[in-house]
Amino acid sequence: MSWHIVRGKQKYIILYEDYVDITKLVRELCFHRSLLSLINVGEPDQLASILNKELMGTYIYLSLKVKKTREVLSLLYDLGFSPLDLQVVKEESERAIFCAHCHTVFITDDHPHAVCEKCNITLSVTNHWSTFHHAFLGSFEFEGDSL
C-alpha cells in the first residue's frame, strides 16, 4: 500500500472497509495536528449524506479494495468532489483493467497479462492509466510485435 501525505488540511477522513489495514496511514496522519476521522464504508447512501456535509479544507483518503474504490469514487464525483479533494491509497495486489476490445472494466491480480472477463481476449496490461475509468488500459498482445 502506498500514499502520499497532503499537508495543510483542516481535517482528514479515511474511508476504509474491513480487511484493509489502515494502521500505518492512521499513525502517519496523527502526526499532523488536524482532525482525523475514520469511516467504515458500509452503505453508500449513508456515506453520501455524511460526506455531503464536509467543508473545504477536508481531505479524503480511500483505503478500499479496488471494487469498492470504484463505487465510492463515482459517488464522490457525483456529489461534486474532484480528484483535488481525495486520494486513493494504492493497493498493489489488484488492478482494474479496461479492455481495449470491448471496454469492459474488470479486476485482476497484479500480472502483466490478463484475460478479459467478457470477451476472453488476452490483454497485455499497460501503464496507461485513466483517472476517469480508474483503470489501466489492457491492450493487445500481438505476436509480431515481439519479433
Add this chain to the structure above:
Amino acid sequence: MYSFPFPFEEGQSHYFYKNNAVQMKNRTTVQITPNYLKEMKLKRDTIIKNPERCFVALDHTYEAQWEATLYIAKELALRYPDTFTMTSRKYGFTLNNHLLKEEVRFDYKVNKEPLNDIGKHVQEDLILMFQREGQLFLDAGQLCFPSNWSLAFNKGMAFMDIHRPVPGFQEGQLDRRIERFLLHLCPGDPFERSNWSLMAGETLNTHLETFPEWGKKRYSVTEDTVGNYVHVRVEVQKLHRLPKTYTILFTIHTHLLSLKELSKDLNKANQLYTILLSLPKPIEEYKGITPYKSHVMNYLEGVL
C-alpha cells in the same frame, strides 16, 4: 485545389519533438476534399456498426457540443456556399448538404448528440476539450479515423494523461508546456499543427479496438508491394477556442498518400528518407513502422 499536406517543414532534416502548432491564417476548422463522399460513407458505416467506439459525451458537454455544431455549420455554409446552405431558426437551423443531397434539422436540446450529428457531414474527427481545475479534459468527441487509439478509453481523461504513451513527450516538460499553450488559446486566434506516421494499408478507421485486424498488415509488406501499400498518414489538427463555452474544439483531418505517389516528388521522398533515418527507435516503434521499415528505406533508396 486539393493538395496533400506534406508534414515536414522546409529544410527539416531530422526528427524532433516540439510544439509545432502555428497560428492559423485562414481560421478554418474543416476542409472538404475530393474524397468527401467516400469518407462520409466510411464514417457513417463505422458509426452504425460501433457507435460506442466513435462517440462519447459526458453530461456537462451539451452546451459546448451545440456551440461547436453551430460553429462548424456556419463555416460550411460560408466557405462552401455551393455545397452547403444553412437556414437559421430561433432554436436551431437546417443544413442542406448538396453533395449528399440531404436536408438535416438541428434543434437545440432536440438533437441529443449534436456533435455526432454535425460530424456526419465533415471528414474530420471532432474532439472537445474542457478546462476543469487547471487541466484540459477530453469530455466529448466523435472519432472515426484514429491512429490506433481508443476514444472510449480516453473519455474524461486529461491532456497530460492522454499523451502518456507518446515516447519522449514528458522530456523537458514538453507536455506541460503544450498544455499551458492550450490553456491560453484564445477565441478568434486558432492554431494548427500536423502529425505524421506511416501505415501499412489504406485504412482510415484504425481504432485501437480493431488493432488485431489491421495491425497484422504491418507484417505483410514486401519489397514488391511497399510502394503502393505503405502510406504516409498525415493528420492536420486545428485548435479553436470557442468563445461562448470556452471549450477547445480540436479537429483532426486524416490524409493518406502512398509512398509511390509521394515519391513522384524527389525532394519530398528525400526528406522523408532523411527523417526516417534519424527517427529514434522508441518513436519508430510507437508509430508502428518497425516491422516494415527496411522495405521502406530500400524503396526510397531505389527511388532516389
Add this chain to the structure above:
Amino acid sequence: MKIPVSVESVAMETNDIKRFRIKHRFNEPLPEIHPGAHILTYLPSNEGVIIRPYSLTNRTTDGRYEIAIKLVQKSRGGSFRWHHSVTVGTELEISFPKNILKPELLGRHHVFYAAGIGITPFLTMLHWCKETGRSFELHYGASIKEECLFYGYLKESFKSETRFYFSRERRKERIDYYCSLQRHPIGTHVYICGPPSFIENIINAAKNLGYPRERIHFEAFRSNQIKTKTSPFKVKIEKKCVPVKEDQVLLDVLNENGLSIPYSCRVGQCGTCEITVKKGDVLHQDSFLTEKEKLSFMLPCVSRGKGLIEIDHNSLNLI
C-alpha cells in the same frame, strides 16, 4: 483579430464610473461571450493607440457589449481618455472576448469575493450561475452605497445570494474572509477580484484553510494598472538595441520593432506573451511565472528590465 466597433451609448453609473455600450460597426452581433470574459480596447489617440483590458459586464441579446470604466485619478491614458473623449459614435477596435476568470463548469458551489470595481467580471458569471441553476454566493465590499457599482441591479437580480459590506456607512462592515471561507462545502470554487491586497488576503486565508490552489481563481484589478514608478531601460534583440521609455510597455515596444509576440490579458496573468531572457536583470511584475521560470522567462506586458536586458528572439515561435 480585431473587431471594428463604435460606441452606441454612454451612461454615468456612479460619480466616477461610466458605462459604455459598444456595437459592431456593421451592426453584426458581436461574438457570444464566456462568463467572466474581458476584451482589449484599442482606442486611437494623438499619442498612438491606447490598449486597455476591460471586463464585459454584459452582452445584450442583440449582440452588444457593455463595459464599465472607473476614472483613475492619476490616469493619463486609458480611463482618462475613455471618460473625457469617448462619446456616442466614437469608433475604435476591440479584441475577441478572452477569459482568465473562467467559471468552473463542474464546481459544486461558487463563491465570489469582490471589492469596488472588482465586481465587473463577476456580473456575467453571476448571471450564468443563476441562469443555469448553480449554487453560488457573492460577497461584495464597497465604501458606501452610492459608490457601490451595480448596487440596484445586484439587489434585484441576486437578492438572496448577495451580501454587501460597506466600510464607511454608519454600520461599518468588512468581509471576514477567514470566517467566510471556513464555511464553504467541499468542492467549492472561489473567485476574487479587487485591489492586490484584497486578493492577497483572501488567497492567504484560503491557502491556510487547506484550499487547493486550483480552487482559487482571481483577477487583478484592471483599471488601476499604472505602476507607481517605472524607469526607462534598454532591450537588445539580436544586434539591435531599443530604448523603452518609462511610460512604455516592453511588449508594445517589441511588437513595434517587428516581433509579433501574441498577448491576451496584458496584466501578467495568462502567460501568452512569455519571452526568453538571455541576459540582464528583470523586474518581474506578473502573477503567472513560477520562481524557477522567472530565471529564464519574462512576461513583457507587465515586467520590465533594469539597465539593459537581452531577449532571445529565436524562442518566440516555439512555445
